Amino acid sequence: MIIVEGTSIDKFSSVEFVKALSLLSKTVHKEGSGIIIQLFQGSKLQNGEMVAPSATEVSREATEKEIEEMMEK
Structure with missing residues (x-):
């Protein structure tokens, strides 16, 4: 399991941010691991x-x- 650094809810809900993390997420899942991001306000x-x-x-x-x-x- 990989924990990606925390990010604000406002940033995480933006389309641009989600697109930017998409490649990382797909790569990690392809290698058989999980990935999470800590959300904070x-x-x-x-x-x-x-x-x-x-x-x-x-x-x-x-x-x-x-x-x-x-x-x-």
């Missing part, structure tokens, strides 16, 4: 605003809608 929204599961000194609490949107991706 960074603390910055696309507008640069800091959010977190709960409010901190540097970030505000994410809304239920924002969390649902992250999960939809």
Whole structure:
């Protein structure tokens, strides 16, 4: 099993990113191994605003809608 470095959900959901990893994935599978990528949601929204599961000194609490949107991706 090969673990590819982590990437953000926004980046992973882009067509360009998926195409770029396609060759790597096919090659690894052809050799009989598995491959996974770790997904994470960074603390910055696309507008640069800091959010977190709960409010901190540097970030505000994410809304239920924002969390649902992250999960939809």
